[in-house]
Amino acid sequence: MIPVTTFRDRRVALFGLGGSGRATAHALIAGGADVIAWDDAIASVEAADDEDIPTGDLRALEWGAVDALVLAPGVPLTHPKPHWSVELARAAGVEVIGDIELFVRERRTQAPGAPMVAITGTNGKSTTTALIAHLFRFAGREAPIGGNFGPAILSLDPPAPERVHVIECSSYQIDLAPTLDASVGILLNLSPDHLDRHGDMAHYAAVKERLVAGVGTGGTAVVGVDDEWSRAIADRLDVAGRKLVRISVLHRLGDGICRDGDTLLVREGGRTVFTVPLAGIGSLRGAHNAQNAAAAFAAASALGLAPEVIVEGLKSFPGLAHRMEQVRTIGRVLFVNDSKATNADAAERALTSFEDIYWILGGKPKAGGIEPLRPLFGRVRKAYLIGEAAEAFAATLGDAVPFEMCGTLEAAIPAAARDASISVVAHPVVLLSPACASFDQFPNFEVRGDRFRTLVQGLPDA
Numbered sequence: 001m002i003p004v005t006t007f008r009d010r011r012v013a014l015f016g017l018g019g020s021g022r023a024t025a026h027a028l029i030a031g032g033a034d035v036i037a038w039d040d041a042i043a044s045v046e047a048a049d050d051e052d053i054p055t056g057d058l059r060a061l062e063w064g065a066v067d068a069l070v071l072a073p074g075v076p077l078t079h080p081k082p083h084w085s086v087e088l089a090r091a092a093g094v095e096v097i098g099d100i101e102l103f104v105r106e107r108r109t110q111a112p113g114a115p116m117v118a119i120t121g122t123n124g125k126s127t128t129t130a131l132i133a134h135l136f137r138f139a140g141r142e143a144p145i146g147g148n149f150g151p152a153i154l155s156l157d158p159p160a161p162e163r164v165h166v167i168e169c170s171s172y173q174i175d176l177a178p179t180l181d182a183s184v185g186i187l188l189n190l191s192p193d194h195l196d197r198h199g200d201m202a203h204y205a206a207v208k209e210r211l212v213a214g215v216g217t218g219g220t221a222v223v224g225v226d227d228e229w230s231r232a233i234a235d236r237l238d239v240a241g242r243k244l245v246r247i248s249v250l251h252r253l254g255d256g257i258c259r260d261g262d263t264l265l266v267r268e269g270g271r272t273v274f275t276v277p278l279a280g281i282g283s284l285r286g287a288h289n290a291q292n293a294a295a296a297f298a299a300a301s302a303l304g305l306a307p308e309v310i311v312e313g314l315k316s317f318p319g320l321a322h323r324m325e326q327v328r329t330i331g332r333v334l335f336v337n338d339s340k341a342t343n344a345d346a347a348e349r350a351l352t353s354f355e356d357i358y359w360i361l362g363g364k365p366k367a368g369g370i371e372p373l374r375p376l377f378g379r380v381r382k383a384y385l386i387g388e389a390a391e392a393f394a395a396t397l398g399d400a401v402p403f404e405m406c407g408t409l410e411a412a413i414p415a416a417a418r419d420a421s422i423s424v425v426a427h428p429v430v431l432l433s434p435a436c437a438s439f440d441q442f443p444n445f446e447v448r449g450d451r452f453r454t455l456v457q458g459l460p461d462a
Contacts (some may be wrong), residue, residue: 016072
């Protein structure tokens with residue numbers, strides 16, 4: 001735990017008593033703060049009471065005596081309207097912050113300059129976070145992961161010069177961290193997301209920009225420039241004189257890190273000064289993972305890892321569960337768990353990464369279905385449809401892709417394994433990339449992916 005001493009002997013209201021909220025409350029109490037916490041869910045309040053966290057309805061609070069409201073990131077700050085606790089705090093002139101802000105204030109107080117990498121973006125955050133931590137651990141450094149991915153940030157070990165904190169930041173968390181000043185700030189990409197909580201794309205992008213615009217003195221901003229919003233942010237940072245590394249998987253860069261087939265090129269002054277081979281690294285297959293690897297290379301380099309060490313570290317990265325996870329190979333057939341692909345955009349990344357696909361898809365459908373994936377149907381040898389979306393997806397596939405109505409994973413996996421094993425192609429892939437939420441048959445995508453893994457491991461060896 002990281003005791004938050006910056007609020008010692010000060011009154012702090014806390015709203016939101018999920019796991020990260022309770023971790024925050026314990027960190028504040030350990031640092032000597034006078035905490036009063038609440039949640040709209042009575043069960044969460046009772047859980048806090050069981051952990052000896054002082055609770056009380058914040059509507060009855062004397063806000064004039066409060067120094068800060070610490071808000072859980074899942075609670076609306078601005079849109080569609082501020083939560084009632086935010087309105088009370090603002091009416092009293094009380095600052096509203098989150099646990100990331102508490103961390104960076106403690107870092108500046110207790111261990112100024114301690115290395116911190118903060119990662120954001122619409123897609124790829126978790127893989128990039130895990131990859132960066134893996135690189136530092138491969139090099140023998142401590143690299144705790146936290147924030148939006150992994151444990152609550154204040155439950156980690158404290159900042160220290162020898163410890164690299166690798167923190168994934170959602171837009172909600174950035175919005176609650178006005179002085180976020182990472183050593184390396186990474187913005188991977190931007191596309192419309194969470195607009196119900198940000199109002200419009202301009203506000204969403206502006207929030208994300210704060211992470212890279214706020215890097216500390218001597219720090220480095222790493223920005224993907226393959227979308228117009230992120231490209232404009234990079235240009236503004238450049239004009240402002242910030243230390244900037246651009247990354248791209250679509251364009252050749254004069255300066256920065258870009259993709260050339262299965263290789264990353266590190267470019268300076270129009271020249272390639274180092275190459276990073278990605279061929280054969282199954283956990284980093286596809287253009288989206290090349291972007292993640294480019295960002296990780298830039299971050300690790302900025303904090304002193306030698307390029308040759310980074311290359312070796314990339315080779316041993318195991319990847320993340322449910323994100324193009326290579327589960328097993330039976331004969332020539334590779335089985336891949338991409339259960340995290342809960343919409344068409346996410347499934348596109350998997351479909352572009354393989355050629356001869358036996359595709360398991362379906363679940364609780366989302367707006368737009370799989371029509372946006374039509375240009376990739378030529379990569380699919382056959383589809384195996386499950387869940388509520390099966391009939392609608394069958395209509396979309398039509399005569400373009402052979403399909404089988406399976407209903408469940410239990411039926412789809414052996415059918416796909418059978419067809420892939422007798423195919424004439426050299427490298428058939430049975431791919432679970434559902435392009436759907438899981439909630440018709442599973443409580444979440446993790447349980448769906450775990451079920452896929454269990455069923456695949458139970459298949460005979462031949």
